[in-house]
Amino acid sequence: MKLFVAAALLALVASVPLDSQVEDQDELEMHEIWGSSYKEVQEKMGLNNGASLSRSGQVLDSVFWKSIAQEIIQTKLNDKVYHHQAKNAILFIGDGMSIHTLAAARKQKGLLHGADIPEHTMLSWEKFPYTGLSKTYNCDRWTADSASTATAYLTGAKGNFLTVGVDCSVLIWNCDAVNEASSPKSILRYGVEAGKWVGLVSTARITHASPAATFGHTAYRTWESDADFVAMEWMTGPVKDSCKNAMKDLSTQFVEREGIDINVAFGGGWGKFTPKEVEGGSRLDGRDLIQEWKDKQASLGRSYAYLTTKDELNNFDATSADYVLGLFSRSHMQYRAFQTPEDVNLTEMVKKALEILKRGPNGFVLFVEGAKIDHGHHYGNAYTAIDETIELEEVVQYAVDNTDESDTLIVVSSDHAHTFKINGYPERGLDMYGPASFLAGGMQKGGPPPSLPYPILQYANGPGGTRSKEEQDAKRAALTETGPDAEWRDPHYKQFAGIYLPKETHGGDDVGIFARGPGAHLLRGSLEENYIHHVINWALCQGDYLTVCDE
Numbered sequence: 001m002k003l004f005v006a007a008a009l010l011a012l013v014a015s016v017p018l019d020s021q022v023e024d025q026d027e028l029e030m031h032e033i034w035g036s037s038y039k040e041v042q043e044k045m046g047l048n049n050g051a052s053l054s055r056s057g058q059v060l061d062s063v064f065w066k067s068i069a070q071e072i073i074q075t076k077l078n079d080k081v082y083h084h085q086a087k088n089a090i091l092f093i094g095d096g097m098s099i100h101t102l103a104a105a106r107k108q109k110g111l112l113h114g115a116d117i118p119e120h121t122m123l124s125w126e127k128f129p130y131t132g133l134s135k136t137y138n139c140d141r142w143t144a145d146s147a148s149t150a151t152a153y154l155t156g157a158k159g160n161f162l163t164v165g166v167d168c169s170v171l172i173w174n175c176d177a178v179n180e181a182s183s184p185k186s187i188l189r190y191g192v193e194a195g196k197w198v199g200l201v202s203t204a205r206i207t208h209a210s211p212a213a214t215f216g217h218t219a220y221r222t223w224e225s226d227a228d229f230v231a232m233e234w235m236t237g238p239v240k241d242s243c244k245n246a247m248k249d250l251s252t253q254f255v256e257r258e259g260i261d262i263n264v265a266f267g268g269g270w271g272k273f274t275p276k277e278v279e280g281g282s283r284l285d286g287r288d289l290i291q292e293w294k295d296k297q298a299s300l301g302r303s304y305a306y307l308t309t310k311d312e313l314n315n316f317d318a319t320s321a322d323y324v325l326g327l328f329s330r331s332h333m334q335y336r337a338f339q340t341p342e343d344v345n346l347t348e349m350v351k352k353a354l355e356i357l358k359r360g361p362n363g364f365v366l367f368v369e370g371a372k373i374d375h376g377h378h379y380g381n382a383y384t385a386i387d388e389t390i391e392l393e394e395v396v397q398y399a400v401d402n403t404d405e406s407d408t409l410i411v412v413s414s415d416h417a418h419t420f421k422i423n424g425y426p427e428r429g430l431d432m433y434g435p436a437s438f439l440a441g442g443m444q445k446g447g448p449p450p451s452l453p454y455p456i457l458q459y460a461n462g463p464g465g466t467r468s469k470e471e472q473d474a475k476r477a478a479l480t481e482t483g484p485d486a487e488w489r490d491p492h493y494k495q496f497a498g499i500y501l502p503k504e505t506h507g508g509d510d511v512g513i514f515a516r517g518p519g520a521h522l523l524r525g526s527l528e529e530n531y532i533h534h535v536i537n538w539a540l541c542q543g544d545y546l547t548v549c550d551e
Helices: 002-015 018-034 038-044 062-077 099-112 146-155 187-193 226-231 241-247 250-256 289-299 310-314 346-357 372-378 382-401 438-445 469-480 531-540
Strands: 088-094 130-135 197-205 264-268 304-307 323-327 364-370 408-413 420-422 457-462 497-500 511-516 525-528
Touching (some): 088 531, 187 531, 250 289, 264 346, 346 364, 346 382, 364 382, 372 382
Parallel strands (some): 197 264, 457 497
């Protein structure tokens, strides 16, 4: 059989132009590696009876697809419009959660739950009645960073690259331009002024780019502690007094300004609040901002608590304090996939935050960030990015199950995309972390298949890239290993990238917006990212512009 296939392909090679024959010879060798027929390839990849069936063998015929469509129509006909004031609002942001990330997480969730058709699985927010697209560019960059995008959806004004909580009049490092006029208020600050309880939860440091925009205003997102002014002088040059004394670092802002009025702040980053004399601390000014936070809450006559461990969080009586700060790691928190029993996870933080915030007599505003999706993508590791998305999906479902749709607006979105893609023409039954079917490329063009396999999940750039053609070919060739010990099955594996970079970059794609509850019907269509802030304020009747209460 192999001799027959080889002879047929050699005849094909002879019929093509001379400059294509070397490439075709490589493709001939690929046939020898992978098998002589499409059926054999499917069997090698474990597809057996084919991927056009469900996992239970159900035929996906026209009757099946018509029934699916009819169910969707009935659901959409029953969607409700709540055109009245919301009591509560929760904004979930999956940092870096691109459309491709959603598609991969959807399939992974389906596989984990034994779904008959994993790709047909829906993430919790995909069941929401209203969907839109968010345009994530900022004032000076087509592809934005997390700080400027957080400024948009949290404060309602787009900003410049690497700035936090300030509008476009503030350029990077221009501290003199940071003032009250250039520092729009966040949905949390408006919530405080409206008498609501407010909270933030993040798997990053709470002074990091996204959560920082709930309370902070700075010309450079990296200035999280006073030590960062010095550490970044190689880039910024000597930092002006207006940065250190008037604007101040973000940890100091949290304690001295708007952050002190946040009822619940859970995440990582205690190293930015503690002096360098304390192991893990970083501050050069000797200040212990955690102790200062406690002292200030006491001076205001408030009940408060500071939490640092999983046991403290889970055993905390939600009725015992009105202001709770929980910092559970020195820096960012650990990926869920690699956590130890002592590590705090996103689910635990959100559950406790809701227990506390529901005590607010006038309702609450909560911001939740799944930050580690972004971190996984930056390190070219699709496994962690997808797993963190699934954790966020579970947390959103918990919020849905424990709030009333008629009085709570829930919005799920992302701040920006990544260069992560679903590559080639993979059959549905293939392991998404492995190679695509090599024959598909040739079949699509009506020609022979590529000389080496290529991955299903891939990045345009990042640490999974290679620095030479030889390295690239070796990494692609390694995809032929399909056993349990294959390199690409390792959860730490860095997916193939087209261009080598130490860290993968963001993408400029639009990202999804999913909403339910009062005001959700306004979040449909193609929208500017900063519009999200205005819809939340409109629904809550807070802020200094048009709201549903004005109607």
